[in-house]
Every structure is written in structure tokens, then in C-alpha cells.
Amino acid sequence: MADAERRWCFADQLGPHFLDGGDQPVLLVESRAVLRRRRFHRQKAHLLLSALRHRAAELGEQAVFLRTDTYRQALGRVKEPLSVCGPTSRAAAAFVRGLDGVTVLPSRGFATSREEFEEWAGGRDSLLMESFYRRARVLTGTLVDGDEAPAGGKWNLDKENREPPPRDGRLPLPGPYRPEEDEIDEEVRADLDAAEADGEVSFVGRDGPRRFPATRAEALAALDHFVEHRLAGFGPYEDAMLSGDPAMSHSLLSAAMNLGLLDPAECAAAAETAWREGRVPLRSAEGYIRQLIGWRDYMWHTYWHFGRAYARSNALRARRRLPRWFAELDADSVRAHCLSSVLRDVRDRGWTHHIPRLMVLGNYALQRGWHPAAVSDWFHRCFVDGYEWVMAGNVIGMSQYADGGRITTKPYAAGGAYINRMSDFCQDCVYRPTARTGDDACPYTAGYWWFLARNEERLADNWRLAPQLRNLDRIEDLDEVVARERHRKRP
Known part of the structure; x- marks a missing residue:
């Protein structure tokens, strides 16, 4: 990669694992057209813009941050060559592949590669997630002991994780991590208010305090809080519902992962470490890890494997x-x-x-x-x-x-x-x-x-x-x- 090449990071590629070095120059683009294409939830729009602007503020002079109507307008203002990690949608992937002067790298932010999935899927009549999950465990070395044997003797402890909720309607757990809003959040909220008042965009849902991480530091704090205080109760009640507790024992980290603030591999590693140190039961660690390197990766791979018609x-x-x-x-x-x-x-x-x-x-x-x-x-x-x-x-x-x-x-x-x-x-x-x-x-x-x-x-x-x-x-x-x-x- 040439020294002058700048890494273009989409708004769902905001973590350090999308860069090849801590001082790599970065391009961030806030496109107004994105929010006009669909009628998004107001809090989804706020989280996305907050995370993008927080990342630009963190990087400072290391990043060129452009606010334009479209991505193409922004790219017209960048003269140096660019590289970009494979985007997460077909439309964006086709767009970047059609650009001159942009090197498209393999996608990041997943525990297994698309090549590994296709090798596993080749020649199979059935692509059930459970089979892929076991292969992913071996490929990543997660919850595996000895000669590719599952830690604890079983690959899947789902049958132990189907308990109904407690009869008193409460889980004995601390609440989930909550970030604190700052001036960037205030700025985003004011901009969305103005855009909505002008009729430029329209939203569903209600505005509210930001409940999900918008920075890498917040995401790591939320991960630590979950593993320390809530992961132990995740397994038994992961399929249960309570009308007064929408979070239950869940991590609420999916938004941070899908923004690229957390790598699922580090989340799985934190859960495995907690089990090996005796801080959480295996059924909770395995249940959570299955959601990450099993189900999440599987959804990603099948999106590409089945093609546009799916x-x-x-x-x-x-x-x-x-x-x-x-x-x-x-x-x-x-x-x-x-x-x-x-x-x-x-x-x-x-x-x-x-x-x-x-x-x-x-x-x-x-x-x-x-x-x-x-x-x-x-x-x-x-x-x-x-x-x-x-x-x-x-x-x-x-x-x-x-x-x-x-x-x-x-x-x-x-x-x-x-x-x-x-x-x-x-x-x-x-x-x-x-x-x-x-x-x-x-x-x-x-x-x-x-x-x-x-x-x-x-x-x-x-x-x-x-x-x-x-x-x-x-x-x-x-x-x-x-x-x-x-x-x-x-x-």
C-alpha cells in the first residue's frame, strides 16, 4: 500500500481494526442523501451521525471529514488514492468497485472470512447454522480444547438456556451500561430537528437519550460492564421476555458491533476468558459466543452467498x-x-x-x-x-x-x-x-x-x-x- 493512500471508512467501519496502523490517514463522509433514502427511526439516525462525528473528533487532523449530499460529491474533493474495507451492502460494494483510484480490501469486522465460509459451504445440500458454528469455533479456536474438541464436552448448550422468566418479574442483575451524551450529541439532535422541520427528512419512532455506544471507549466500557455484571445471567434467560425489562440480560452491544466499534472476536474472547477464570457459567459464555461467531457471522456470509435474489x-x-x-x-x-x-x-x-x-x-x-x-x-x-x-x-x-x-x-x-x-x-x-x-x-x-x-x-x-x-x-x-x-x- 502506498504511503499516501488514505483509508476511507464508512459509518459502520469506525473501529481501529479497519485501519492498518494507528496513524493511517482517514477519510470520513457524512452523506445527507443516506437519511433521505429510507424513513429511519429517529434514534437510529442520531446514533449513526453521533458515532461518525465522534470518530472524526477523535482522529482530529488524521482524518478528512466531509459533509456532503452524496458520497460521490465528497470523493470529488479528495485527490489522493484511497483504500476501503469491503462495505456491508451490495449497493455500496458495487459503488466502490466502480471507482477509479480506490483499492477495495477484504471486509473486516467478522470472526470468519467469506472464503472460509465458502470453503465450508461448498458441495453441501444443507447450510444449517449449527454446522457452521462448530466449524467457526475450530477456525477461531474459540471454546475449543485439545484436538478440536468443544470446551466442556458439548458444542451447544442451548437446551440449558430456555428458562422462563422469574415469577416475580425481575432479573437480579444491574442494568445495562448507559453512555452520557455530550455536545456532539446535542449538535446532531439540533441538525436532525432542523432537517425534519425543513421537510428534508422524515423519521419514525421517538427521539430519546442515546442508549448505545457511539465511541470505541464507550463500547469497551459497555463490553466490560456486560461481562462483569450481566453475562452470567445471559444463558438461562436469553429466550425469556419481561414486559418491564426490555433488556433482560442481553448485552446491547449489537449496535456497537454493527458500527464497527467492537470486533466480535474480542467480545467472544472476553466471554471465554470470563468462563475460563470461573466468573461465568459455560452455558452463558457459550450462548453468547454462539450469537457472535455463530449466528452473526452466519447472517453475514449467507447475505453474500445467496445473492441479490434472496x-x-x-x-x-x-x-x-x-x-x-x-x-x-x-x-x-x-x-x-x-x-x-x-x-x-x-x-x-x-x-x-x-x-x-x-x-x-x-x-x-x-x-x-x-x-x-x-x-x-x-x-x-x-x-x-x-x-x-x-x-x-x-x-x-x-x-x-x-x-x-x-x-x-x-x-x-x-x-x-x-x-x-x-x-x-x-x-x-x-x-x-x-x-x-x-x-x-x-x-x-x-x-x-x-x-x-x-x-x-x-x-x-x-x-x-x-x-x-x-x-x-x-x-x-x-x-x-x-x-x-x-x-x-x-x-
Whole structure:
């Protein structure tokens, strides 16, 4: 690399691991056009701009920081050659590859490389995450002992990590790390207010105090706080939900990782060290590490592996539009306690952990037959950690089963019984989780049977759903359930 080459870092490449030396010259660009392309959550826009401007302030004269309408305008003001780590979206990757004078390097910020994934995937009929996760453990040497043996004797302790929440509705844990806002945050908020007042941009969700790291120092402090105070409780309750505790025992580090402030490998190493030093149980360390070098890397690799057409997958022929109350995060108009609570968390925080995303938000969208691409776009825009590569596999594949089972073995559809077992939502709800008909019929319970009835032929070959599909013929009031749910305006 020539000495004069400057490293162009996108707003999700803000950590030191995107540079090849501490004194490497840097280019940072704040593009106004990015916020006009989609109607993002207000707190997502604030976090992104805050992190970018904080990084520019940290680097000082080492960085050229340009605020322009488009990236191309900014590049026109840079005369020296540039290098850039592979971007995280296909559109950005195609853009940088088409530029003269820009060297495109392999992507960074993931525990395994795309070449390693393709070598593993080659010739396989099934690309299940669990198999990749085991390979990633070996490749990275994470939680591995001896001759490629899993630490503790098992690769996956997920069966030990499915406990319902405590009956008293509280986890005995300190709260998550909270950063303190500064003058840069104030400046960003004022700029967003002005842009919105001028009609230049429009947002969903509510503004609020910044809850997620915007600097490397904050991200490291948040990681230390999680490992020291919250990781031990992560394993048992990682699939549980509480209406009064949207964070539960989760790390809230996904946004920092997706901004490039943390490398997932260092987070996994911190969790493994905590286990080997006897500070956390193995099931918590393994459960967290599986989310990082297993699921997160897997989502990244499948985004590129399956190609552009994957985002348009619609195996279940779901074509309904997102209702306005959902698109606008109108939690107060929803009666179902679980959905109202989770939608309120998204409205007020731009975040909720992975089980409400999958089993409350995604589950409801799947049951109703909303168009999967629209659901994926909604998650992308409304979550502070949402990116195109994140939502392709998580929403199109896992949540909406629109890929027909390329990465999961069954649709993640469930009735009210699941939500009742894994949360306290049903205690104060106007609906009964066991009822599928009547005025107090749970929209998830009734919706589950409507989903199966609507997709009976398409799911006929799915062995995991065979018992439930056989039960369709035994439900005497199925026609009533289907008719009611088809015309339900809101839960």
C-alpha cells in the first residue's frame, strides 16, 4: 500500500481494526442523501451521525471529514488514492468497485472470512447454522480444547438456556451500561430537528437519550460492564421476555458491533476468558459466543452467498401490506399486551432483544402474511442495529420463512401458549392465550391456525409441522378462526 493512500471508512467501519496502523490517514463522509433514502427511526439516525462525528473528533487532523449530499460529491474533493474495507451492502460494494483510484480490501469486522465460509459451504445440500458454528469455533479456536474438541464436552448448550422468566418479574442483575451524551450529541439532535422541520427528512419512532455506544471507549466500557455484571445471567434467560425489562440480560452491544466499534472476536474472547477464570457459567459464555461467531457471522456470509435474489424470496406467497399502525409504531392502538409492549419498545428505543423480534413482531407478521421484503425493510429502518445484511437472513429466512427453509428447518410460528410460557405478557392482557375463538381469542393462537390453514399445501413436506398440520382436520371451528383473523384490523 502506498504511503499516501488514505483509508476511507464508512459509518459502520469506525473501529481501529479497519485501519492498518494507528496513524493511517482517514477519510470520513457524512452523506445527507443516506437519511433521505429510507424513513429511519429517529434514534437510529442520531446514533449513526453521533458515532461518525465522534470518530472524526477523535482522529482530529488524521482524518478528512466531509459533509456532503452524496458520497460521490465528497470523493470529488479528495485527490489522493484511497483504500476501503469491503462495505456491508451490495449497493455500496458495487459503488466502490466502480471507482477509479480506490483499492477495495477484504471486509473486516467478522470472526470468519467469506472464503472460509465458502470453503465450508461448498458441495453441501444443507447450510444449517449449527454446522457452521462448530466449524467457526475450530477456525477461531474459540471454546475449543485439545484436538478440536468443544470446551466442556458439548458444542451447544442451548437446551440449558430456555428458562422462563422469574415469577416475580425481575432479573437480579444491574442494568445495562448507559453512555452520557455530550455536545456532539446535542449538535446532531439540533441538525436532525432542523432537517425534519425543513421537510428534508422524515423519521419514525421517538427521539430519546442515546442508549448505545457511539465511541470505541464507550463500547469497551459497555463490553466490560456486560461481562462483569450481566453475562452470567445471559444463558438461562436469553429466550425469556419481561414486559418491564426490555433488556433482560442481553448485552446491547449489537449496535456497537454493527458500527464497527467492537470486533466480535474480542467480545467472544472476553466471554471465554470470563468462563475460563470461573466468573461465568459455560452455558452463558457459550450462548453468547454462539450469537457472535455463530449466528452473526452466519447472517453475514449467507447475505453474500445467496445473492441479490434472496431478498425477494417469498416461498409462502405472502403479499399483504404492512398496516399503518405497525408501520408507524402506533403501540397505543394495540390491545394485545405482548405486541403493544414490544412495539412500544421499538418506538421509544429503536431496539428490543432477539426473542421479541422473532416471536412477537416477526411471528405476528408471518401469521398475517405480510410481504417479507416489507417486513425486512421495516426491521432495517426501525432498529438501531438494523442493516441490510443483518435482516436478509434474520427476517427473510428465519422470521418469515420466505426462503422456504434454506437456513431453518421450520417456520417460527407459535401461538399464545409459547408467549405465555416465556414471558409475563399474558398476565395483564385482554386476550386469553388458550382461546382461538370469541372476543377474548388470542390473536397469536388464532393466527397460528390461520397461518397453517393458509399454507397447508406449501408446508406439507415439512416433517416438523406434520403433527400440527394433521390437527387442522380436527378443529371444528377452523372456518370461524380463519374468517375472523383474515378480517382482523389490529390485535
